[in-house]
Amino acid sequence: MILMCPPLEDEGIPGHHPGSAYTGDNPTMAGTLPRLKLGRLPLEPDLENDVRAELEEADSKEPPQPGRPSLVQHFEQMIKKEDDLESPSRSDIPYPASLARDVAMEAQKVKENRDRFKVEGRTGGVGPAISVCMFTFHNTYDGINCLDFSGDNMLVAAGMQDSYIRVWSVDGLPIQPTYPELEDKDLKLSNSRRLYGHSGPVFAVAFAPSVASPDDAEVKTNTRWLLSSSGDKTIRLWSLDLWQCMVVYKGHDQPVWDLAWGPYGHYFVSGGHDKTARLWVTDRIRQQRIFAGHDQDVDCVCFHPNSAYIFTGSSDRTVRMWAITTGNAVRMFTGHTGNITALACSKNGRILASADDHGSIFLWDLAPGKLLKRMRGHGRGGIWSLSFSAESTVLVSGGADGTVRVWDVAGPATDPGSAQGKIIGEGGTGTKIDTASTSAASATQTTSSVGATSSKKKGKDVVVTPDQISAFPTKKSPVYKVHFTGMNLVIAGGAYLP
Structure with missing residues (x-):
C-alpha cells in the first residue's frame, strides 16, 4: 500500500501550498499553479x-x-526565444x-x-568588482521620503514630506529647458527644479523608461515623464519638457504608497493603504485593473520584465503575483516575518527578490513558486530598494542601516568559511559588514548589534549569510534607492541624517 502525502502547507496560512495563490476551501484547487509566460515580450x-x-x-x-x-x-x-520559457x-x-x-x-x-561590464556572481565565475556611485543629500532634515534615478542617468527626483517634488541634474549642471521660448525670461537656470501640486506627503516618484542618447543622435531618448504618488490619494504625471502636471489620476481612496512604470512605459501600477494595487494606462484617466486580495496595505509594487505580470508586497507579509490580462493572482509567496518593503524581478524574468523590515531578502523561483534561499545581513528598519544586474546573477540592496550590499544570486558557498565577502569603507548604522572570514581577527567583524549606536548598547547579533559578496557602508545615510544601470554600474542615493 502506497501512501500519497499532500503538498506541504506554508506556515501561518492553513490550507495554502507553496506558490499557490488559491486560498479557498476547494481541496481540488489546493496547490494549483497556473502556467506562466515568463519569456521576453516579442517586438512588433x-x-x-x-x-x-x-x-x-x-x-x-x-x-x-x-x-x-x-x-x-x-x-x-x-x-x-528561450526554449524553456513561453512568451x-x-x-x-x-x-x-x-x-x-x-x-x-x-x-x-x-x-x-x-x-556593458560583465558581472558574474562570486560562485558563477570571475569578473570586475561591483562599483557603486553614491549620491548623498545633505540638510534634508529627514524631509525626503523617496528617490528615483532616470534611465538616462541624468536626473534624480526626490519626493518630499512637504508635498512637493524636487528634481536635480546628476552632473550638477543647470537643467536646460526643452522649449526655451516657453520659459520665463527672468528665470535663472539652476541644477534643480521643483514640482508643486500634491496636497500631502509624496511617497513615491518614478521616471518613465529612458536610455542615454549620444550627443549626435537625431532622435533623443532622454527622460520626458515623471510619476508621483502621495498621501492626498492621487497620482500625478509630470512633463519634464514643460515642468508641469499633465494628468491627475484618482482611484485610490487612501494614501498611495508606491508606484512603478512598466518596462516599456505606457502602463504603470500603484499600491496603497486601501489594500489594493491598480493598473493604469497613461492616456486613460481611470484604472484598467484593480488587484484586490491582500489583507493589509500594499506597500511596494513592481513589473515583470515582459509586462505580463505585476508583483505586490504587503504589510500582511505576503507577496503576490498578478496577471494583468485577467487581474487574477497566479502566485503567492509566504515566509517573511516582517512587512514587505521592496521588490525586484530579475532581468531574465525567472526570479523575484523580496525584502522586509527585519533585514531579510528572499529569492523566489517564479515558475514552480518555490523559495530559492534567504539572505541576511542588513539590520532592522527596512530594506528599501533592490536591483538586479543585467545578467541576473547579482543583486544589490540598500536600506535603513546605511549600507549598500551586493549579493550572489546563484547560491551561497558550500563552506561558510570560504566566503570572500568584504567591506568597502567604514561606517553605517548598526552595520553588519562581512561574511565569514578565514582569520579570527576579521571574524570578529562579521556581526554587530542591530541598531547599536555605541559600544555600551547591546543587542541581538545578526548573521551575515555567505552569499553576500560585499558591503558598502555610509556614515549615517539611510539608502533610499539602488539601481543597476544598463552598463552594470550601481547608482545609489540616500540622505545624511546626523
Whole structure:
C-alpha cells in the first residue's frame, strides 16, 4: 500500500501550498499553479525590422573590434526565444504604435547590453568588482521620503514630506529647458527644479523608461515623464519638457504608497493603504485593473520584465503575483516575518527578490513558486530598494542601516568559511559588514548589534549569510534607492541624517 502525502502547507496560512495563490476551501484547487509566460515580450515585426536596420547602419559606421559581435549579431542573440520559457503574445498586452523614439531606445539598449561590464556572481565565475556611485543629500532634515534615478542617468527626483517634488541634474549642471521660448525670461537656470501640486506627503516618484542618447543622435531618448504618488490619494504625471502636471489620476481612496512604470512605459501600477494595487494606462484617466486580495496595505509594487505580470508586497507579509490580462493572482509567496518593503524581478524574468523590515531578502523561483534561499545581513528598519544586474546573477540592496550590499544570486558557498565577502569603507548604522572570514581577527567583524549606536548598547547579533559578496557602508545615510544601470554600474542615493 502506497501512501500519497499532500503538498506541504506554508506556515501561518492553513490550507495554502507553496506558490499557490488559491486560498479557498476547494481541496481540488489546493496547490494549483497556473502556467506562466515568463519569456521576453516579442517586438512588433515593424519595430524589430526598424531596429535591425538602425543597428546595421551603426555597424557600418563603427565596425566591431576583432572578436566582438556586431550589434546586429548581438541583437539576434537577445531576441532569440528561450526554449524553456513561453512568451506572452503582443496582442495580449496592447501598446501604442511604435515611434522613432522607440526604435532609437531599443537600438541604444542593444548597444548598452553589448558594451556593458560583465558581472558574474562570486560562485558563477570571475569578473570586475561591483562599483557603486553614491549620491548623498545633505540638510534634508529627514524631509525626503523617496528617490528615483532616470534611465538616462541624468536626473534624480526626490519626493518630499512637504508635498512637493524636487528634481536635480546628476552632473550638477543647470537643467536646460526643452522649449526655451516657453520659459520665463527672468528665470535663472539652476541644477534643480521643483514640482508643486500634491496636497500631502509624496511617497513615491518614478521616471518613465529612458536610455542615454549620444550627443549626435537625431532622435533623443532622454527622460520626458515623471510619476508621483502621495498621501492626498492621487497620482500625478509630470512633463519634464514643460515642468508641469499633465494628468491627475484618482482611484485610490487612501494614501498611495508606491508606484512603478512598466518596462516599456505606457502602463504603470500603484499600491496603497486601501489594500489594493491598480493598473493604469497613461492616456486613460481611470484604472484598467484593480488587484484586490491582500489583507493589509500594499506597500511596494513592481513589473515583470515582459509586462505580463505585476508583483505586490504587503504589510500582511505576503507577496503576490498578478496577471494583468485577467487581474487574477497566479502566485503567492509566504515566509517573511516582517512587512514587505521592496521588490525586484530579475532581468531574465525567472526570479523575484523580496525584502522586509527585519533585514531579510528572499529569492523566489517564479515558475514552480518555490523559495530559492534567504539572505541576511542588513539590520532592522527596512530594506528599501533592490536591483538586479543585467545578467541576473547579482543583486544589490540598500536600506535603513546605511549600507549598500551586493549579493550572489546563484547560491551561497558550500563552506561558510570560504566566503570572500568584504567591506568597502567604514561606517553605517548598526552595520553588519562581512561574511565569514578565514582569520579570527576579521571574524570578529562579521556581526554587530542591530541598531547599536555605541559600544555600551547591546543587542541581538545578526548573521551575515555567505552569499553576500560585499558591503558598502555610509556614515549615517539611510539608502533610499539602488539601481543597476544598463552598463552594470550601481547608482545609489540616500540622505545624511546626523
